[in-house]
Amino acid sequence: MTKLQFEPGSLVRARGREWVVLPDSSNELLILRPLGGSSDETTGIYVPLEKIESASFQLPDPSQSGDFRSCRLLRHAIRLGFRSGAGPFRSFAKLGVDLRPYQLVPLLMALKLNPVRLLIADDVGVGKTIEAGVVARELLDRGICRRLAVICPPHLVDQWRVELLDKFNIEAQPITAGSAARLERDCQPGQTLFDLFPFVVVSLDFIKVDRRRDDFMRTCPELVIVDEAHTCAFANAGGRGRQQRHQLIKGLAESSQRHMLFLTATPHSGNENAFRSLIGFLHPDFTEFSTDMTHSQHEKELRKLSKYMVQRRREDIKSYLDALTPFPERVSSEETYSLADPYQALFRRIIDYVKESVQDEQGGKLKQRVRWWSALALLRALASSPAAAASALKMRAASADSLTIEDADEIGKHSVMDLIQDEATDNSDITPGVQTQDDLDSPIHKRLQKMARDAEELQGTHDFKLKKGIEIIKSLLDEDFRPVVFCRFIHTAKYLETQ
Numbered sequence: 001m002t003k004l005q006f007e008p009g010s011l012v013r014a015r016g017r018e019w020v021v022l023p024d025s026s027n028e029l030l031i032l033r034p035l036g037g038s039s040d041e042t043t044g045i046y047v048p049l050e051k052i053e054s055a056s057f058q059l060p061d062p063s064q065s066g067d068f069r070s071c072r073l074l075r076h077a078i079r080l081g082f083r084s085g086a087g088p089f090r091s092f093a094k095l096g097v098d099l100r101p102y103q104l105v106p107l108l109m110a111l112k113l114n115p116v117r118l119l120i121a122d123d124v125g126v127g128k129t130i131e132a133g134v135v136a137r138e139l140l141d142r143g144i145c146r147r148l149a150v151i152c153p154p155h156l157v158d159q160w161r162v163e164l165l166d167k168f169n170i171e172a173q174p175i176t177a178g179s180a181a182r183l184e185r186d187c188q189p190g191q192t193l194f195d196l197f198p199f200v201v202v203s204l205d206f207i208k209v210d211r212r213r214d215d216f217m218r219t220c221p222e223l224v225i226v227d228e229a230h231t232c233a234f235a236n237a238g239g240r241g242r243q244q245r246h247q248l249i250k251g252l253a254e255s256s257q258r259h260m261l262f263l264t265a266t267p268h269s270g271n272e273n274a275f276r277s278l279i280g281f282l283h284p285d286f287t288e289f290s291t292d293m294t295h296s297q298h299e300k301e302l303r304k305l306s307k308y309m310v311q312r313r314r315e316d317i318k319s320y321l322d323a324l325t326p327f328p329e330r331v332s333s334e335e336t337y338s339l340a341d342p343y344q345a346l347f348r349r350i351i352d353y354v355k356e357s358v359q360d361e362q363g364g365k366l367k368q369r370v371r372w373w374s375a376l377a378l379l380r381a382l383a384s385s386p387a388a389a390a391s392a393l394k395m396r397a398a399s400a401d402s403l404t405i406e407d408a409d410e411i412g413k414h415s416v417m418d419l420i421q422d423e424a425t426d427n428s429d430i431t432p433g434v435q436t437q438d439d440l441d442s443p444i445h446k447r448l449q450k451m452a453r454d455a456e457e458l459q460g461t462h463d464f465k466l467k468k469g470i471e472i473i474k475s476l477l478d479e480d481f482r483p484v485v486f487c488r489f490i491h492t493a494k495y496l497e498t499q
Contacts, residue, residue: 004025004026004027005027005047006021006025006030006052006054007021008021008022008023008025009021010054011035011054011055012030012032012052012053012054012055013052013053013054013055013056014032014045014050014051014052014053015045015050017034017035018034018035018055019032019033019034019035019043019055020032020033020034020035022042027047028046028047028048029044029045029046029047030044030045030047030052031043031044032044032045039088089107089138090138090141090142091134091137091138091140091141091168094137094141094168094169095134095137095167095168095169096166096167096168096169097130097167099130099134100127100317100320100323100325101320101321101323102126102312102317102320102321102323102325103127103130103131103134104134105131105310106118106120106131106132106134106135106310107131107134107135107138109307109308109310110135110138110139110261111138112307113307113308115256115257115258115259115260116135116139116223116259116260116261117253117259117260117281117282117283117308118135118260118261118262118282118308118309118310119229119262119264119267119278119279119281119282119308119309119310120132120261120262120263120264120310121263121264121265121266121267121309121310121311122265122310122311122312122313123265123312123313123314124265125314125327125328126312126314126317128263128265129160129163129227129263130163130167132225132261132263133163133164133167133168133170134168135261136148136168136170136223136225136261137168137169137170139223139259140170140223144259145221145222145223145259146198146221146222147194147198147199147221147222147223148170148172148198148199148200148221148223148224148225149194149199149200149201149202149220149221149223149224149225150164150172150200150201150202150224150225150227151202151204151207151224151225151226151227151248151249152201152202152203152204152225152226152227152228153203153204153205153227153228153231154176154177154203154204154205154206156227156228157174157175157176157201157202157203158174160172160174160201160227161174161201164199164201170199171199172197172199172200172201173193173197173199173200173201174200174201175193175197175200175201175202175203175206175207176202176203176206177203177205177206180193180206183196183197192215192216192218192219194215194216194219194220194221195219198221200221202216204228204231204232204245204248205241207248208241208244208245208247208248209244210244213244213247213248213251216248217248217251217252220252220258222257222258222259223258223259223260224252224258224259224260224261225260225261225263226249226260226261226262226263226281227263228263228264229249229262229263229264229267229278229281230264230266230267230269230274230278231245232245232246232248232249232278232281233246233274233275233277233278234246234250234273234274234277246277249281250280250281253280253281253282260281262278262281262282264278267279267309267311276288276289279305279308279309282305282308282309283304283308285304286305286308289301289305314327335468335472337464337465337467337468338464339464340458340462340463340464342454342457342458342462343386343458343462343463343464346382346389346451346454346455346458347382349451349454350378350379350382350389350451353447353448353451354375354378354379357371357372357374357375358371358372358375365405366404366405369405374435377392378392378393380488381489382455384487384488384489384491384492385459385463385465385466385487385489385491385492385495385496386455386456386458386459386462386463386495387455387456387459387491387492387494387495388488388489388491388492388495389452389455390452390453390455390456390491391489391491393435393448393449393451393452393455394435394448394449394452395435396435435448459495460499466496466499469485469496470499473485
């Protein structure tokens with residue numbers, strides 16, 4: 001094979017300017033794109049008829065020193081101008097992450113849509129955050145969008161802020177219930193936080209409430225990323241919080257000019273109506289899709305949906321375009337431990353109290369239901385750690401002031417059950433309380449306080465679960481792993497931090 005005089009990607013000079021040599025060039029015909037130019041300016045030059053030489057640039061002259069602005073301009077020109085002129089994407093020079101080939105698929109799909117409406121439903125660990133960030137960075141660099149809002153659950157706000165800054169050079173302002181009041185002090189009359197900051201990461205539970213939703217919808221950026229989008233799909237059995245989230249996202253999606261990316265690892269949980277509601281954010285027609293999409297007669301509908309939705313499992317992309325992705329293998333195991341004698345004694349005392357509490361019919365069905373939820377909360381806290389148990393025994397139950405059994409059930413579910421995916425709340429990891437009455441001199445109150453003090457004395461020496469956990473963590477550290485310890489309650493996490 002004849003060696004090419006000018007390799008693809010090299011810089012040449014012809015017709016009084018510099019060019020980048022593109023693929024499909026030969027020694028007789030060069031396919032060129034001008035530096036800083038677009039694909040519309042691609043030109044073919046017949047080598048025997050024109051003078052073509054390798055491009056060269058003068059060395060810096062020490063006698064002509066520039067200032068900071070000119071140096072920065074030169075640096076940006078080299079990093080951005082040349083690179084964007086030689087490739088189809090404008091954003092790659094600003095990325096702080098090496099993309100894998102499969103992570104480019106959502107970007108290519110998004111650039112074919114106007115407006116961009118894309119549901120990224122890849123497996124956990126595949127890189128949905130990176131895929132959405134690349135799309136956002138490309139739309140910003142092309143000038144298609146100027147502002148960005150990421151809407152996510154409260155516990156992901158800071159993670160999104162860090163990811164946007166480190167990987168995509170986007171400095172976003174986090175907005176949560178705790179920071180909004182402080183940030184609003186800088187707003188002018190009639191101005192909102194979303195007028196003040198072009199890039200924001202917003203807590204979904206903060207912005208969904210009625211008094212904030214309308215202002216956000218009025219000043220919402222033209223590009224929106226919705227993380228954990230399945231929590232915004234409407235379900236008939238959903239509570240008020242889910243309905244508020246659905247109303248917010250549905251209202252944003254009704255704007256025909258707004259670009260929206262929806263991220264979820266669980267797009268379909270078995271509820272057909274919720275799935276149709278989710279894909280309805282992409283296009284209104286999708287809400288009318290049949291509940292059974294397996295028949296060949298629905299192939300046209302599936303093909304239409306495939307333009308707006310991408311979903312890959314890890315097995316699908318381990319080998320993609322000759323690039324191997326070594327996903328970590330999950331190894332699960334269970335370890336056992338025994339309760340210390342003092343811990344067993346406290347456990348038996350609490351079990352006896354729980355039995356008496358749920359069987360007590362004083363106060364009617366409502367009070368009995370409140371005591372039932374309080375008993376469940378206490379058992380969960382006791383199983384978590386002595387610190388969580390002591391906190392639960394001292395605190396007042398959230399459902400103690402319920403007016404109806406339905407209210408008690410609603411509050412109890414949020415305090416005891418793991419409803420983070422569907423009914424996320426800002427205090428879902430706070431240890432629930434168990435005290436159901438305010439009489440500090442009552443025998444029950446004194447009994448709970450005594451058990452709380454006994455639970456505090458179990459911390460450390462008598463906590464064999466803690467000792468077993470420390471043993472496992474040390475073994476992982478010895479093998480150069482970086483373990484992450486998940487705790488159900490904040491009091492347990494703080495307790496572990498002190499050990």
